[in-house]
């Protein structure tokens with residue numbers, strides 16, 4: 001099992017390096033000089049040339065790449081063109097907010113999603129099921145900005161229970177977390193319900209009942225553990241998605257997270273910043289997949305022993 | 308009077324489907340005397356498993372027992388609440404299902420799954436339960452019990468899984484074991500071992516109800532046989548009697564197809580036609596559609612299950628003549 005894990009980790013590392021290279025090359029072959037964009041239309045050619053040289057942009061691509069990798073290992077991702085601050089620091093600050101938002105959203109999504117999924121499966125086709133599945137579907141189909149504004153209107157504007165935006169206190173994270181997590185919650189609820197219902201049809205459920213287990217025992221000890229396997233994979237991947245930044249939610253609730261930072265980087269053609277945010281998003285997704293894989297093999301003995 | 312472990316009286320199971328109500332089990336009565344092995348035989352879909360599930364109280368939605376009664380050791384359990392039923396399941400009456408490959412929970416160690424059965428019904432400690440499980444493993448002849456205890460189902464062969472399931476069913480020493488196609492998924496050598504094991508259990512005091520579509524299995528272990536067709540018992544007798552003088556044309560057809568198989572003839576003799584759709588059963592005898600000897604009366608009137616000779620019953624108007632032949 002450890003060997004499988006090590007192999008997976010190695011694969012992930014190779015993918016990561018590939019992606020970094022790709023991002024690096026792509027950002028450099030798109031037309032237009034970033035320095036010109038940065039300095040504005042009226043900068044003179046001499047200054048542009050000097051800046052280009054200073055930033056090493058006149059060097060061959062490969063040299064630039066290895067320099068970048070080298071300093072990245074030392075935690076130096078360069079300086080943002082548009083904000084004039086070290087990229088590492090900018091991302092560090094933004095990532096704290098994104099992390100908090102993601103954790104809040106995920107906790108909400110999983111508790112809500114799994115509970116609804118289980119109850120829906122147990123009360124299949126009854127009113128409770130219909131309501132829960134309706135709410136889930138709404139979460140999946142409603143665009144995030146709609147649910148965000150809807151929540152803002154009710155809980156902040158009308159009821160004044162929670163702050164309308166900003167992250168001065170942790171309560172500021174609640175509404176955005178729900179807005180953001182609703183979608184994931186819906187997905188989790190639906191897949192939990194579906195797999196649980198499927199699992200309850202399995203032969204070993206009959207066996208469990210035949211030995212005298214009651215409905216609760218059958219559900220908790222036999223059905224749920226099997227049904228959670230696909231759900232868990234989905235949740236891990238969702239979480240890495242949440243961690244790579246949620247542009248719309250961050251914008252609507254004015255949270256300075258990775259998503260907004262990325263938008264800034266794009267509009268400013270801020271190559272160092274863009275590079276680093278893209279790198280962060282990729283890393284998180286790759287790690288998420290790795291985690292999902294290994295969790296799956298921990299929980300499913302059939303996979304554990306193989307490979 | 309001899310003791311009866313199980314008495315099923317006029318049991319009827321209804322299924323409400325989109326196309327109407329069907330009765331996969333229709334007025335079935337059967338007995339399992341204490342210390343015996345009784346078989347139910349019939350083609351696929353004739354309602355064998357449904358009968359067993361009804362006895363266990365484990366019918367799947369929308370199946371429902373609508374008529375009849377089930378007596379376990381003389382006690383009527385038909386109208387027990389689900390909670391009371393649960394106390395009997397696994398303790399007084401156990402069942403092993405058709406598919407050993409999928410009947411064990413894939414993510415729980417088999418030892419734990421067996422242990423669960425005894426811990427549900429007694430308040431023994433963990434250690435006692437484990438000791439009892441290992442003992443049971445040895446009893447059902449699982450080699451290297453200690454190692455197997457820690458295995459997951461996918462690490463065991465079909466035969467071993469079936470043994471684990473038998474161990475689980477037997478750990479509380481129930482008075483009745485229902486085995487639904489216990490050997491269908493297994494190869495011939497393993498089949499023989501499992502059947503021998505079932506005989507040992509019978510000798511140990513547990514009555515066994517075996518369900519099978521395989522007359523060979525029935526012949527090897529059963530003391531008494533019920534033949535089922537389209538939800539009804541069509542013939543019953545002691546195994547020896549039924550094998551020597553099958554009375555119902557359906558039973559005769561079953562025997563002929565087995566015989567032609569065994570002789571390895573180039574033509575496999577089968578009963579013509581298929582099991583009738585339960586939605587469109589004929590007004591008379593259910594077998595009339597496929598029967599070579601059917602006449603106008605058979606098509607109109609449902610024959611009773613009546614004696615053709617002492618201790619031998621068949622549901623056919625023509626059995627007198629057939630039996631004499």
Ligand SMILES: Nc1ncnc2c1ncn2[C@@H]1O[C@H](COP(=O)(O)OP(=O)(O)OP(=O)(O)O)[C@@H](O)[C@H]1O
Nearest residue numbers: 322324331350351352353354355356357358520585
């Ligand atoms: N959910 C259901 N809805 C409608 N009919 C059903 C349903 N489940 C089973 N049946 C019908 O009930 C009948 C009896 O099924 P049962 O499983 O008892 O057959 P069986 O004799 O055990 O056959 P096999 O040898 O294939 O296991 C079948 O004809 C089947 O079509």
Ligand SMILES: [Mg+2]
Nearest residue numbers: 355356357405
């Ligand atoms: Mg069956």
